[in-house]
Amino acid sequence: MGFLTFLLKRLLGLVPTFFGITLISFFVMHLAPGEPMSLQADFNPKMTPEMRQRLRAQYGLDKPLYVQYAKWVKGLLHLDLGRSFSPDRRKVWDKIKERLPVTILINVLSMVLILVVAIPLGVRAAVKQNSLFDQVTTVLVFLAYAAPAFWVALLLMLFFGIELNILPVSGLHSLMGYEQMSFWQKVLDWARHLVLPVFVSAIGGLAGFSRYTRSSMLEVLRQDYVTTARAKGLPERVVIYRHALRNALLPLITILGLSIPGLIGGSVIFESIFAIPGVGQLMWSAVMARDYPVLMGNLVIVAVLTLLGNLLADIGYAAVDPRIRTGLQTEE
Amino acid sequence: MDRSLALSQEGQGSRWIRGLKELCSNPLTLSGLIVVGLLVFTAIFAPALAPYDPQKIDTFHILEPPSAAHWLGTDGLGRDCLSRLLFGARISLLVGFVAVGIATGVGTVLGAIAGYYGRWVDGLIMRFVDIMLCFPTIFLIMAVIAFLEPSIWNIMIVIGLTGWMGVARLVRAEFLSLKKRDFVLAARISGASDMEIVFKEILPNAIAPILVSATLGVGGAILTESALSFLGIGVQPPTPSWGNMLTEGKDNLEIAWWLSVFPGLAILITVLGYNLLGEGLRDFFDPRKKR
Numbered sequence: 001m002g003f004l005t006f007l008l009k010r011l012l013g014l015v016p017t018f019f020g021i022t023l024i025s026f027f028v029m030h031l032a033p034g035e036p037m038s039l040q041a042d043f044n045p046k047m048t049p050e051m052r053q054r055l056r057a058q059y060g061l062d063k064p065l066y067v068q069y070a071k072w073v074k075g076l077l078h079l080d081l082g083r084s085f086s087p088d089r090r091k092v093w094d095k096i097k098e099r100l101p102v103t104i105l106i107n108v109l110s111m112v113l114i115l116v117v118a119i120p121l122g123v124r125a126a127v128k129q130n131s132l133f134d135q136v137t138t139v140l141v142f143l144a145y146a147a148p149a150f151w152v153a154l155l156l157m158l159f160f161g162i163e164l165n166i167l168p169v170s171g172l173h174s175l176m177g178y179e180q181m182s183f184w185q186k187v188l189d190w191a192r193h194l195v196l197p198v199f200v201s202a203i204g205g206l207a208g209f210s211r212y213t214r215s216s217m218l219e220v221l222r223q224d225y226v227t228t229a230r231a232k233g234l235p236e237r238v239v240i241y242r243h244a245l246r247n248a249l250l251p252l253i254t255i256l257g258l259s260i261p262g263l264i265g266g267s268v269i270f271e272s273i274f275a276i277p278g279v280g281q282l283m284w285s286a287v288m289a290r291d292y293p294v295l296m297g298n299l300v301i302v303a304v305l306t307l308l309g310n311l312l313a314d315i316g317y318a319a320v321d322p323r324i325r326t327g328l329q330t331e332e
Numbered sequence: 333m334d335r336s337l338a339l340s341q342e343g344q345g346s347r348w349i350r351g352l353k354e355l356c357s358n359p360l361t362l363s364g365l366i367v368v369g370l371l372v373f374t375a376i377f378a379p380a381l382a383p384y385d386p387q388k389i390d391t392f393h394i395l396e397p398p399s400a401a402h403w404l405g406t407d408g409l410g411r412d413c414l415s416r417l418l419f420g421a422r423i424s425l426l427v428g429f430v431a432v433g434i435a436t437g438v439g440t441v442l443g444a445i446a447g448y449y450g451r452w453v454d455g456l457i458m459r460f461v462d463i464m465l466c467f468p469t470i471f472l473i474m475a476v477i478a479f480l481e482p483s484i485w486n487i488m489i490v491i492g493l494t495g496w497m498g499v500a501r502l503v504r505a506e507f508l509s510l511k512k513r514d515f516v517l518a519a520r521i522s523g524a525s526d527m528e529i530v531f532k533e534i535l536p537n538a539i540a541p542i543l544v545s546a547t548l549g550v551g552g553a554i555l556t557e558s559a560l561s562f563l564g565i566g567v568q569p570p571t572p573s574w575g576n577m578l579t580e581g582k583d584n585l586e587i588a589w590w591l592s593v594f595p596g597l598a599i600l601i602t603v604l605g606y607n608l609l610g611e612g613l614r615d616f617f618d619p620r621k622k623r
Contacts, residue, residue: 146603148555264468304466
């Protein structure tokens with residue numbers, strides 16, 4: 001099986017998963033008790049049963065569920081997710097579209113941070129197994145696993161934002177004087193605002209990834225070809241980075257793909273803490289306003305993002321490891 | 333009483349004690365066990381341990397830093413933070429147990445069905461798992477609780493119903509390998525029904541990994557609940573939960589550091605305790621990993 005066949009099969013497999021995602025997104029909201037209506041309708045004392053009925057008809061809520069679902073999916077395929085219940089009545093996709101880049105930017109940055117920091121940490125911990133370095137990183141990993149990200153964010157705000165007063169704690173850029181800045185000043189301003197959010201969103205991944213790198217490395221270092229490389233008299237650096245690490249990184253590509261939903265999920269937390277106008281913050285305000293077109297749209301979009309992220313990881317894996325695309329190694 | 337039965341029971345008992353001793357011989361596991369034990373103790377005896385009523389508003393002592401009278405200070409309504417922290421342990425413990433109980437139950441049943449029956453049943457269930465795993469859990473939870481009363485019971489149920497996928501995969505894998513073993517074949521030949529084979533033969537042999545994943549899951553559920561409560565969509569004030577206490581910490585970050593530090597520390601220690609216990613159990617059940 002060639003790479004193209006693999007790709008085609010993998011892409012075809014996305015179709016049922018995509019429809020599963022739309023089914024769950026739709027029915028999760030419609031099976032929940034309570035009518036998905038706008039807050040205005042629920043709290044409006046002048047709301048008569050007739051008006052309520054008219055509003056239901058306007059949103060198509062009086063039709064059978066499967067009709068509503070079919071209509072919603074048809075719209076979704078054209079990126080038409082309906083209109084928000086909020087007073088601005090804007091299109092849901094427009095609301096999501098303007099917020100996606102920020103969320104993706106922060107997630108990509110934190111993924112880069114995770115890779116750049118966690119891989120060397122994990123390699124060093126594995127090479128010097130049971131050393132002081134290994135033990136210290138193990139303790140840090142356990143702490144990072146157990147610490148709530150939003151609490152770490154609060155502590156960092158307290159320390160760097162308030163105590164030392166060297167980093168801004170909210171928003172994407174300065175509110176005052178931002179327009180007058182030169183391009184590079186703007187970049188620096190953004191960077192200063194992004195340091196804490198990116199770090200907070202990366203904590204869990206840093207811990208997990210350095211742990212996986214460590215165990216993957218330990219596994220590989222026991223293999224015969226590493227012994228062979230050493231026996232050939234190659235310098236230890238070459239053995240570790242050229243022979244061992246390359247193979248140890250393979251399973252990590254899958255782990256990276258699996259960590260995407262967690263990263264995106266974290267957006268809700270750090271975006272609301274650091275007042276960053278991304279998808280997570282949109283989700284939070286939609287929950288608060290019970291704005292169900294936005295909720296449904298958001299849910300389906302982040303799931304599709306995850307799906308695409310996993311697809312990228314799989315393609316990456318197949319590209320570097322021929323065993324996957326030739327089917328010599330099954331997944332079970 | 334039948335003598336041999338009594339003997340075998342005694343043997344069972346001493347095996348338990350020996351196992352417990354071995355488990356506690358690892359200092360990390362022991363500390364996890366102690367943390368979990370302390371949490372249970374605190375949750376049960378919170379009313380006796382708390383120096384003040386956790387809901388009592390005292391407008392004369394608002395936002396006081398830690399002192400002899402209030403060890404962990406007071407919050408914006410003059411309530412004693414230590415007392416609220418102790419009562420918050422109840423929420424964390426309850427959410428952890430109930431949510432994980434639901435997740436483990438659902439995951440075990442679905443995983444067992446998929447692994448035991450295989451073929452299209454397996455394909456269908458595992459596809460469902462894959463789809464559920466595409467949703468960032470917190471988004472899914474938020475979408476559901478937007479339309480529910482934000483009561484602690486609803487929170488627990490929703491956390492449980494969105495957290496079973498890992499267990500299902502694990503149980504399925506166990507069933508796939510166990511169902512081919514000789515003792516299952518023997519049971520089938522001797523005429524045992526599917527139900528008997530699943531519950532009496534296979535499941536008991538898969539208990540260890542389920543227990544490990546449940547223990548580790550408690551920490552995760554506690555973290556999720558605290559994040560939801562922090563965002564204002566979990567446990568609602570005035571009921572004290574560690575998450576919603578931190579919301580107040582955030583609002584008073586510049587003037588009252590103690591509101592932000594202690595509840596988070598409580599979450600950290602609790603989750604750490606469960607994780608250490610879970611890892612300890614994993615090593616205990618799987619000697620290969622002891623290396």
